[in-house]
Amino acid sequence: xxxxxxxxxxxxxxxxxxxxxxxxxxxxxxxxxxxxxxxxxxxxxxxxxxxxxxxxxxxxxxxxxxxxxxxxxxxxxxxxxxxxxxxxxxxxxxxxxxxxxxxxxxxxxxxxxxxxxxxxxxxxxxxxxxxxxxxxxxxxxxxxxxxxxxxxxxxxxxxxxxxxxxxxxxxxxxxxxxxxxxxxxxxxxxxxxxxxxxxxxxxxxxxxxxxxxxxxxxxxxxxxxxxxxxxxxxxxxxxxxxxxxxxxxxxxxxxxxxxxxxxxxxxxxxxxxxxxxxxxxxxxxxxxxxxxxxxxxxxxxxxxxxxxxxxxxxxxxxxxxxxxxxxxxxxxxxxxxxxxxxxxxxxxxxxxxxxxxxxxxxxxxxxxxxxxxxxxxxxxxxxxxxxxxxxxxxxxxxxxxxxxxxx
Amino acid sequence: xxxxxxxxxxxxxxxxxxxxxxxxxxxxxxxxxxxxxxxxxxxxxxxxxxxxxxxxxxxxxxxxxxxxxxxxxxxxxxxxxxxxxxxxxxxxxxxxxxxxxxxxxxxxxxxxxxxxxxxxxxxxxxxxxxxxxxxxxxxxxxxxxxxxxxxxxxx
Numbered sequence: 108x109x110x111x112x113x114x115x116x117x118x119x120x121x122x123x124x125x126x127x128x129x130x131x132x133x134x135x136x137x138x139x140x141x142x143x144x145x146x147x148x149x150x151x152x153x154x155x156x157x158x159x160x161x162x163x164x165x166x167x168x169x170x171x172x173x174x175x176x177x178x179x180x181x182x183x184x185x186x187x188x189x190x191x192x193x194x195x196x197x198x199x200x201x202x203x204x205x206x207x208x209x210x211x212x213x214x215x216x217x218x219x220x221x222x223x224x225x226x227x228x229x230x231x232x233x234x235x236x237x238x239x240x241x242x243x244x245x246x247x248x249x250x251x252x253x254x255x256x257x258x259x260x261x262x263x264x265x266x267x268x269x270x271x272x273x274x275x276x277x278x279x280x281x282x283x284x285x286x287x288x289x290x291x292x293x294x295x296x297x298x299x300x301x302x303x304x305x306x307x308x309x310x311x312x313x314x315x316x317x318x319x320x321x322x323x324x325x326x327x328x329x330x331x332x333x334x335x336x337x338x339x340x341x342x343x344x345x346x347x348x349x350x351x352x353x354x355x356x357x358x359x360x361x362x363x364x365x366x367x368x369x370x371x372x373x374x375x376x377x378x379x380x381x382x383x384x385x386x387x388x389x390x391x392x393x394x395x396x397x398x399x400x401x402x403x404x405x406x407x408x409x410x411x412x413x414x415x416x417x418x419x420x421x422x423x424x425x426x427x428x429x430x431x432x433x434x435x436x437x438x439x440x441x442x443x444x445x446x447x448x449x450x451x452x453x454x455x456x457x458x459x460x461x462x463x464x465x466x467x468x469x470x471x472x473x474x475x476x477x478x479x480x481x482x483x484x485x486x487x488x489x490x491x492x493x494x495x496x497x498x499x500x501x502x503x504x505x506x507x508x509x510x511x512x513x514x
Numbered sequence: 515x516x517x518x519x520x521x522x523x524x525x526x527x528x529x530x531x532x533x534x535x536x537x538x539x540x541x542x543x544x545x546x547x548x549x550x551x552x553x554x555x556x557x558x559x560x561x562x563x564x565x566x567x568x569x570x571x572x573x574x575x576x577x578x579x580x581x582x583x584x585x586x587x588x589x590x591x592x593x594x595x596x597x598x599x600x601x602x603x604x605x606x607x608x609x610x611x612x613x614x615x616x617x618x619x620x621x622x623x624x625x626x627x628x629x630x631x632x633x634x635x636x637x638x639x640x641x642x643x644x645x646x647x648x649x650x651x652x653x654x655x656x657x658x659x660x661x662x663x664x665x666x667x668x669x
Contacts, residue, residue, distance in 0.1 A: 374647070380627075
């Protein structure tokens with residue numbers, strides 16, 4: 108009898124152990140292609156699955172900033188290729204240059220100070236049709252001609268070798284036109300969200316204002332759904348509610364901004380913590396930071412209808428979180444979100460995988476870094492079902508680091 | 515022996531108290547008297563437009579409140595130090611004292627989530643008000659005196 112109980116019980120024990128065993132997680136640090144004094148990294152995956160890493164290196168002796176990029180081949184980064192450099196760049200921890208790619212065509216953006224004002228800057232965009240070997244003369248996508256803040260850019264490749272660019276535009280903060288502004292009536296209008304489509308000769312195909320009043324310094328994020336581009340941003344109501352909204356380009360028209368979720372976070376300043384969006388056909392996921400209950404939270408909301416509606420969000424992290432979110436979609440359809448949690452003077456870069464229905468599948472701590480401002484915003488991208496992250500390692504000097512995460 | 519130990523302890527404590535009264539300094543190395551004062555502490559960053567706009571208000575406020583023994587001081591959100599911090603002060607025409615990074619660690623204030631943010635602190639160092647967003651010298655004074663007067667009445 109005793110022998111029978113053992114022989115029956117063991118398989119049951121084995122089965123239950125398999126069912127509850129968590130999926131393995133692993134983080135592999137990849138050798139960085141970036142030098143010391145590098146920061147502002149961004150990861151991007153092309154339609155063919157090639158992973159690009161861009162970053163900025165600063166030469167403090169001659170006060171030059173340079174945008175470089177590298178591609179990932181067999182788990183190793185290629186030798187860096189220079190995109191552009193200059194002494195008059197606006198280099199800021201929260202407003203980072205980027206590149207996107209489609210086949211052998213690349214587009215890059217960076218920020219250049221405007222001589223009209225000490226803290227005014229313009230967006231500069233350049234194209235390469237030669238896989239990064241040569242770059243076109245940069246052009247400025249915004250045509251206001253006003254010395255103001257223009258930045259927080261997101262770009263997407265479009266059909267017919269066109270490119271979609273969206274940015275925060277500060278033209279009305281200087282001219283005072285448009286809706287009333289910042290609190291306490293100090294002149295000037297509000298920051299706006301604008302976008303445009305540009306051809307491969309830098310000509311403007313079309314340009315729009317997407318929202319007339321948005322948060323001043325939160326990053327934008329954009330993705331392509333089966334219906335067209337969708338842009339996520341931190342909105343700003345007249346009552347200073349700063350929740351996350353999306354606008355969608357459907358049937359050649361932009362929709363009105365719609366809240367992803369009504370957090371009703373009332374704040375009269377900018378949290379410098381924009382949303383992140385990813386899309387795969389009609390599946391869209393938006394991640395964001397909020398503090399509507401005085402408890403900092405990172406949330407993730409999923410849409411199954413190209414961003415028209417979103418399900419109630421999952422709370423990814425609450426309490427000791429700094430936000431600084433990123434999000435990407437795997438080939439499997441699963442969604443991976445990255446963010447930063449903090450404990451005292453240290454911060455943890457986290458990543459978690461969710462099913463397309465929003466169920467948490469796995470979570471991993473990618474790395475631990477100082478919780479300083481200069482650590483910036485980690486970036487995340489996926490190729491196939493592989494997840495890649497980049498961040499700035501702060502120390503005696505800063506350096507961009509990268510890792511592959513297995514979730 | 516016990517009296518000698520006690521005397522030395524008191525001497526040490528006295529020295530320590532004296533040293534903490536001038537244990538804070540600004541970006542230029544000038545001492546900041548922190549103890550026994552109401553304090554208005556403004557967090558700012560160069561890249562923050564509303565922060566830049568409210569600087570003249572804080573310059574005016576610092577001048578007005580100096581005679582009332584109320585400290586108006588700033589904190590750089592990006593934790594700049596040394597020449598970089600001084601350069602930022604020059605760029606933004608900041609005339610009120612800005613805490614150096616070492617002093618900042620001593621005061622142990624919560625890092626704001628939003629910019630600009632201004633804290634109003636009692637002489638004991640307790641935060642009684644957190645003002646979020648761009649301020650004027652009047653809006654700060656209104657908040658400061660509201661709490662200052664209410665605590666005085668209670669005492």
